[in-house]
Amino acid sequence: MSEVLKFLQDNKVFYLATVGDDNQAHVRPLGFVMEYKGKLAFCTSNQKDMYKQMEKNPKVEITCIDDKYNTLRLSGKFISCTNKESQQKALDIMPMLSNMYSVDDGKFEIFALDNAKAYCMDMTGHKKELTV
Template sequence: MPETTMNEDITLRDVADYLDSIGIQFMATIGLDGKPKVRPMQYMVLEDGKLWFCTNAKKEVYAELQANPSLELCGCKLEENEIQTPWIRFSAEAVFEERQDIRDAIIEKSAIVHELYKDMRNNPIFKVFYLKNIDGWMTNLGHVKGLEQKAEFARPVHFRF
């Protein structure tokens, strides 16, 4: 990766707000067959200083994260000025926790989850998890070989939480 800066000003709230602004991210896991798997995933809520997500215990992603909690998440929303489009990528570990307050917050935030679980808030297949050991980058699409020396492009920002 090109010259980088470690920006102490970036907060977990900044990361959460960016994830909210792009809507859907893509999460990579190690499949039960040992091969990488990538799927759309949506960040849900920031609570207790943690980024929370949800899934269904019957889905492969749940089994994969139980077997190997390591994941990577990547996302961006193409802007009108493609070169300045910001993007994010980070690695983390999933930690599943039984938290009804988090389930309720997610049900209230997400129309899809609301439709699935509004009458089954305690359904044992509705699983929530947060991310720990987050280590990643925020940068822009213009920061590529041949363009990285342009002063108007923000430098990649490394963050850890």
């Protein structure tokens, strides 16, 4: 997992895809990731369509590209891991989140990917499976 976590942290912005009620794929940028209880964890608001889409269809995919055009693809199933501990850890890691969220505010959600699989592919097409 450390290689995947480092890739996402080093490249700052990555993109999460969900499927909406219209059966259309929807992609949006994320910029927060942490390790929580052995899983990659992310945050969002439960007021956003993204969160509602993940609750209805938990299959998601994240992609990220580095400055050498290596591409990371990470897929898994959304699982909520929101609690005071996970929220506080996120705020400790990225204090600017406190501009939008606080512990137990009723909207701050922490989620992880269950059964996650990750692959990194370079420009030549060489594909490497990473441990998540």
